[in-house]
Amino acid sequence: MLLHEFLEESARTYSNKIALVQKEERWTYRAIDEKANQVAHLLRNQGIQRGDRVAILLDDSPEDTDPNSTNCLMNAFANQIHQEQNGFHPYAFEIAGLVRMGVLSREEGLNRLNQPGNPVLIGRVKERLGI
Numbered sequence: 001m002l003l004h005e006f007l008e009e010s011a012r013t014y015s016n017k018i019a020l021v022q023k024e025e026r027w028t029y030r031a032i033d034e035k036a037n038q039v040a041h042l043l044r045n046q047g048i049q050r051g052d053r054v055a056i057l058l059d060d061s062p063e064d065t066d067p068n069s070t071n072c073l074m075n076a077f078a079n080q081i082h083q084e085q086n087g088f089h090p091y092a093f094e095i096a097g098l099v100r101m102g103v104l105s106r107e108e109g110l111n112r113l114n115q116p117g118n119p120v121l122i123g124r125v126k127e128r129l130g131i
Helices: 003-013 029-045 072-086 092-101 106-114 119-129
Strands: 018-020 023-029
Touching: 003 029, 018 029, 023 029, 023 106, 072 119
Parallel strands: none
Antiparallel strands: 018 023
């Protein structure tokens, strides 16, 4: 069963049941299916076809991510190193693409590019690496 088939079946079977809770927000199976369809239509309208690769950029904050996960720690540190060595955010091209597609406004894209790295996470990596 493919993901979209699972979402459609779940929306039919459990329409108004809560499927996801994030902080104060609650999403029903139907709401998730509707949002997935909106995203699919947006991608199709941008020329994305079956088999194309699509990057997904989500906020990465200690409230949403386990700050002790190795991936989270290394990503925060690697982003800082990349910016220091290259002078630009490592996700600049992906963010620009999201702005061109209309997923993010120009202001939202610039805000993401200008957000400083999380000093707590970066500090943990430096401590573990003995830097």
